[in-house]
Amino acid sequence: MFKVHNFSAGPGILPADVLKQASNACVNFENLNLSLLEISHRSKNYENVMDEARSIIKDLFEVGEDYEVIYLGGGASLQFAMVPYNLLSENGTAAYLNTGVWSTKAIKEAKIIGNTNVIASSEDKNFNYIPKDYSIPSDADYLHITSNNTIFGTQIKKFPKSPIPLVCDMSSDIFSRSINANDFTLIYAGAQKNMGPAGCTMVMVKKEALGKTGRKMLSMLDYQVHIKGGSMYNTPPVFPIYVTLLTLKWLKQNGGISWIEKINQQKSNVLYNEIDRNSLFHGTTSTDDRSQMNVCFLLNKPELEVEFDKLWKDANISGIKGHRDVGGYRASLYNALPIESVNVLVEVMKYFENKFT
Numbered sequence: 001m002f003k004v005h006n007f008s009a010g011p012g013i014l015p016a017d018v019l020k021q022a023s024n025a026c027v028n029f030e031n032l033n034l035s036l037l038e039i040s041h042r043s044k045n046y047e048n049v050m051d052e053a054r055s056i057i058k059d060l061f062e063v064g065e066d067y068e069v070i071y072l073g074g075g076a077s078l079q080f081a082m083v084p085y086n087l088l089s090e091n092g093t094a095a096y097l098n099t100g101v102w103s104t105k106a107i108k109e110a111k112i113i114g115n116t117n118v119i120a121s122s123e124d125k126n127f128n129y130i131p132k133d134y135s136i137p138s139d140a141d142y143l144h145i146t147s148n149n150t151i152f153g154t155q156i157k158k159f160p161k162s163p164i165p166l167v168c169d170m171s172s173d174i175f176s177r178s179i180n181a182n183d184f185t186l187i188y189a190g191a192q193k194n195m196g197p198a199g200c201t202m203v204m205v206k207k208e209a210l211g212k213t214g215r216k217m218l219s220m221l222d223y224q225v226h227i228k229g230g231s232m233y234n235t236p237p238v239f240p241i242y243v244t245l246l247t248l249k250w251l252k253q254n255g256g257i258s259w260i261e262k263i264n265q266q267k268s269n270v271l272y273n274e275i276d277r278n279s280l281f282h283g284t285t286s287t288d289d290r291s292q293m294n295v296c297f298l299l300n301k302p303e304l305e306v307e308f309d310k311l312w313k314d315a316n317i318s319g320i321k322g323h324r325d326v327g328g329y330r331a332s333l334y335n336a337l338p339i340e341s342v343n344v345l346v347e348v349m350k351y352f353e354n355k356f357t
């Protein structure tokens with residue numbers, strides 16, 4: 001089969017096996033002679049999918065009965081609003097760490113719901129580092145952080161010890177490395193970066209944190225309503241949830257997070273080493289905060305852009321054009337990207353250097 005090395009930032013690469021199983025389910029789901037797309041979400045077969053899709057999250061995160069998992073539509077962007085709506089009390093304050101475009105958007109929504117306090121920001125240097133000198137106000141309702149900044153290519157390596165509930169947008173590095181999930185009150189992630197296709201968002205929340213805002217809640221924006229309904233208060237995005245389940249099963253069956261963590265480390269080491277070594281490239285972020293998922297780099301001689309672009313396109317590499325806010329290149333190394341693809345990119349970078357220096 002013709003092989004494309006897919007470094008897309010999102011929606012991102014999925015395992016080939018998952019795509020195959022997903023397409024089979026579109027035609028004949030579990031030998032029902034019906035498509036998954038045309039059966040009731042309340043059918044036994046689909047209820048099993050939903051149960052498994054929820055329990056596998058708790059399994060991979062190693063958390064207990066005190067957490068609930070729900071799947072929602074609306075993208076991670078809807079969570080920018082739902083988090084403060086559900087956790088920020090009427091007279092309270094929410095603390096935010098501003099590390100990029102996505103946290104900025106989360107802050108914008110929280111400000112509409114209530115009082116916010118941006119305790120640190122790296123905006124002064126176009127978000128090329130993670131702020132570390134800040135104190136967390138012990139009287140705030142929660143602290144919101146973004147574990148991986150998909151656009152700027154930075155990642156929080158050491159999570160803050162928070163005296164208040166810790167909320168994290170993990171959209172672009174969920175299940176890429178081992179973390180202590182019990183340190184978080186709420187974790188959310190849009191599926192389309194590292195755990196599935198676009199169309200569903202996973203929210204895992206500690207039950208005890210809910211129902212405390214004093215706010216009269218709209219049903220569709222109320223986590224408790226979705227928990228009570230088992231993520232079926234309304235018709236859930238059935239297909240994206242199914243493909244997310246397949247992707248997480250793929251992860252689990254291959255060895256889980258400890259397995260993928262090693263591979264992700266290898267992949268990013270190989271690429272960052274080449275960026276540092278190669279005289280025609282440099283990285284865009286502070287070395288300590290470099291993301292293992294989204295590797296951003298620039299050409300030292302921008303006039304060679306056309307030549308470099310031709311080389312990687314000829315090598316069947318796809319999706320490494322940088323985001324418009326950073327320019328240059330961004331190679332996303334999500335879980336499903338094999339190390340062979342990174343090796344191909346590195347070979348192209350070496351060849352490019354030999355040819356043009």
Ligand SMILES: *Cc1c(COP(=O)(O)O)cnc(C)c1O
Pocket residue numbers: 010074075076077078102146148149150169170171172190191193
């Ligand atoms: C992509 C992304 C989002 C936005 O996700 P949508 O599903 O498009 O709303 C939010 N946060 C992070 C970290 C992202 O990478």
